[in-house]
Amino acid sequence: MSAQLIVRNVTVIDGSGGPPVADAEVAIEDGRFTAIRPSGKTTGGGVTVYDGRGGYLLPGLWEGHTHLRARPGEGDADQVARLEAILAGYLAAGITTVLELGGPLDIDGRLRERHRTTPPTGAAELFFAGPSFTGINGWPLALHQNHSLVREAGDAETARRMVLELEGETDFVKCIYDGEPGAPDKLPRAALQAIVKAAHERGKSVLVHIATKRDIEEAVDAGADCIEHAFIPENPDDLTEAEDVADLLASTGTYFSPTLAVFEQLGRSGDKTYLAGLARDAIISPGEVAEIASRPAFGAPFPHHPAAETLTRFRYGVRSLPIMRDAGVKIVAGSDIALFMSRPAALLRELQLLADAGLPAGDTIVAATRYNAEKIRKATSVGTIAPGQVADALLLNADPLGDIMHLVRPGHRVAMIRHGHLTEAVE
Numbered sequence: 001m002s003a004q005l006i007v008r009n010v011t012v013i014d015g016s017g018g019p020p021v022a023d024a025e026v027a028i029e030d031g032r033f034t035a036i037r038p039s040g041k042t043t044g045g046g047v048t049v050y051d052g053r054g055g056y057l058l059p060g061l062w063e064g065h066t067h068l069r070a071r072p073g074e075g076d077a078d079q080v081a082r083l084e085a086i087l088a089g090y091l092a093a094g095i096t097t098v099l100e101l102g103g104p105l106d107i108d109g110r111l112r113e114r115h116r117t118t119p120p121t122g123a124a125e126l127f128f129a130g131p132s133f134t135g136i137n138g139w140p141l142a143l144h145q146n147h148s149l150v151r152e153a154g155d156a157e158t159a160r161r162m163v164l165e166l167e168g169e170t171d172f173v174k175c176i177y178d179g180e181p182g183a184p185d186k187l188p189r190a191a192l193q194a195i196v197k198a199a200h201e202r203g204k205s206v207l208v209h210i211a212t213k214r215d216i217e218e219a220v221d222a223g224a225d226c227i228e229h230a231f232i233p234e235n236p237d238d239l240t241e242a243e244d245v246a247d248l249l250a251s252t253g254t255y256f257s258p259t260l261a262v263f264e265q266l267g268r269s270g271d272k273t274y275l276a277g278l279a280r281d282a283i284i285s286p287g288e289v290a291e292i293a294s295r296p297a298f299g300a301p302f303p304h305h306p307a308a309e310t311l312t313r314f315r316y317g318v319r320s321l322p323i324m325r326d327a328g329v330k331i332v333a334g335s336d337i338a339l340f341m342s343r344p345a346a347l348l349r350e351l352q353l354l355a356d357a358g359l360p361a362g363d364t365i366v367a368a369t370r371y372n373a374e375k376i377r378k379a380t381s382v383g384t385i386a387p388g389q390v391a392d393a394l395l396l397n398a399d400p401l402g403d404i405m406h407l408v409r410p411g412h413r414v415a416m417i418r419h420g421h422l423t424e425a426v427e
């Protein structure tokens, strides 16, 4: 029998969306939760007891949409080490799982190989798509020109073959379904359908990046598991488009990851009051404001995403959120790229934006935990606090259901548990 850890004297918010359980303790063994029960006094040989001092224990958070592209020119070993350091930074922020939606297969695969026998207790878990599927020369090649980060499919047969080639190497599939309908750089609709079919045959979910309502309709029709990104409305003053999308996503059980944080960054790039707000909300430090403002990228145009259109998209996404919530859409939390803040902070900003837009704090926690696990079909093993689940958790000293900022502000973090291993937060 291996060493047991008991975290005692906590309120458990288990990530399922159910009511919190006060005066509880959780038992952990071999990296998994074994029991959630009333706080007791049992001790025994081989049992380590950690006093949670009336804190709040929730599942470790998930970053549901990011890109961890290593720096060009680094050697392979350096890239793996750097990736591991990035994942350690996530864990320090209470984020125990990271989903990479499009990235370098070799580096992510090498990291996985390294962790095959011993799960890393000092870094977040990584699940990844490998290269994204897109059209010939499709987005995001205009951004990085790196053909190793994508699979370009011009027809259904090629698309199917490429999904099968990646079969044993990746955790889920990411498609970019963006661009003028019928344009050569847009993934053909038949290719999208073939990708979803092949992925589902192999038990993988398919997450689809979209731009418009029509893209969403076609992606849902193809069988997409999750729609990535809020859409660009035809008429920003008309919320009936959002109502239609909400009904479609709710009735089909399709997950929805609006990635508000990235559109806020692109839409408000160059706006110094944006940075001041980030500092006020502890997303960046006060000292970073001037440094970020002086970067050439701050205020510079971003390919494929004109600032005005992106700001409209952000605001429409925010206004749509209560409609999505009321319709019963399963909203998941992911931030996409972090331009003006750290990657972990980008997810925390997304949580704040979701809550500010009207998602109740309990639903925001579900969005960052259980629904992210469900969207990549891992929920039977990780994402909630329940017996048998991987013991990834976050201990706070204040109630995140009372105020989402208790989750966002770093000062409330007491400890992180990763695969059963507890590390106290450092101030």
Ligand SMILES: [Zn+2]
Pocket (backbone or CB within 6 Å): 065, 066, 067, 101, 336, 337
């Ligand atoms: Zn992305």
